[in-house]
Amino acid sequence: MHLPTNRRDFIKTAAVAAATTTTLPAMAGEKKKKKPLFRLSLAQWSLHRAIFGGKIKNENFAKVTKQEFNISCVEYVNQFFKDKAENMAYLKDLKKRADDHGVTTNLIMCDGEGRLGDPDNAKRTQAVENHYKWVLASKFLGGHSIRVNAASAGQYDDQLELAADGLSRISEFAAKHDMNVIVENHGGLSSNGQWLASVMKKVNMKNCGTLPDFGNFHDYDRYKGVEETMPFAKAVSAKSHNFDEDGNETKTDYVKMMKIVLSHGYNGFVGIEYEGREKPEMEGIKLTKQLLLKVRKELSESA
Numbered sequence: 090m091h092l093p094t095n096r097r098d099f100i101k102t103a104a105v106a107a108a109t110t111t112t113l114p115a116m117a118g119e120k121k122k123k124k125p126l127f128r129l130s131l132a133q134w135s136l137h138r139a140i141f142g143g144k145i146k147n148e149n150f151a152k153v154t155k156q157e158f159n160i161s162c163v164e165y166v167n168q169f170f171k172d173k174a175e176n177m178a179y180l181k182d183l184k185k186r187a188d189d190h191g192v193t194t195n196l197i198m199c200d201g202e203g204r205l206g207d208p209d210n211a212k213r214t215q216a217v218e219n220h221y222k223w224v225l226a227s228k229f230l231g232g233h234s235i236r237v238n239a240a241s242a243g244q245y246d247d248q249l250e251l252a253a254d255g256l257s258r259i260s261e262f263a264a265k266h267d268m269n270v271i272v273e274n275h276g277g278l279s280s281n282g283q284w285l286a287s288v289m290k291k292v293n294m295k296n297c298g299t300l301p302d303f304g305n306f307h308d309y310d311r312y313k314g315v316e317e318t319m320p321f322a323k324a325v326s327a328k329s330h331n332f333d334e335d336g337n338e339t340k341t342d343y344v345k346m347m348k349i350v351l352s353h354g355y356n357g358f359v360g361i362e363y364e365g366r367e368k369p370e371m372e373g374i375k376l377t378k379q380l381l382l383k384v385r386k387e388l389s390e391s392a
Contacts, residue, residue: 305326
């Protein structure tokens with residue numbers, strides 16, 4: 090039996106209307122849940138005085154990050170558990186503590202493992218191999234990268250070749266574990282944005298990138314340096330030292346800097362790294378967070 094045409098049309102129209110009614114609230118909800126321009130993480134170095142001073146244990150860093158600052162992503166520093174990279178019992182406990190507080194790991198910052206661009210081939214090889222354990226440790230903790238230094242010695246072009254060699258070798262190892270190796274502008278020629286960008290181009294590997302730090306360019310223009318290194322960025326470090334009465338960082342224009350960061354399509358984690366001494370570490374971290382949230386809101390509204 091066939092329905093009359095007018096009745097069939099009525100049922101079809103009613104079904105479409107019902108479907109539209111149910112999807113509209115969902116669409117509205119999706120708009121409300123629009124992803125933020127960037128997310129916040131906390132670099133462990135922000136609390137280095139408290140940790141070195143024994144006031145905060147490395148194992149409790151994730152807990153402090155969540156409870157004190159309401160931040161759910163951390164960036165560890167290997168100096169605070171230097172002899173624990175291969176201690177699985179320790180790493181399991183560290184991960185469980187973070188998981189218990191809903192905190193994830195972004196990366197591990199690695200220092201003191203030798204110069205990846207050392208002119209001595211044997212020392213350079215040793216430095217490369219010294220980082221293997223941190224690649225695996227970061228992977229286990231849930232991180233996507235290790236942050237390394239491109240330290241070298243010699244002439245500009247020589248250092249470029251040497252650093253690229255060391256980084257290529259460690260990146261080859263990391264690639265087998267689906268991990269990244271990222272370089273921070275952290276002194277020497279690595280604080281020259283043009284040089285570091287040239288190193289990245291020389292390495293030319295998808296899992297080898299940068300971690301632009303707002304404050305580590307020293308005599309080099311920080312905005313130019315971030316602009317040059319952002320095309321390779323897999324993490325960003327919002328360095329802060331001092332603040333004016335309006336809560337702005339005195340050396341870095343955060344609005345200008347974050348516009349550069351976002352112009353490269355970056356919407357990952359921006360790590361708070363407070364290094365000032367005028368304010369206590371806890372307060373400096375909170376001021377940096379407030380500034381980043383203010384900038385994020387301003388840039389979101391103008392987008």
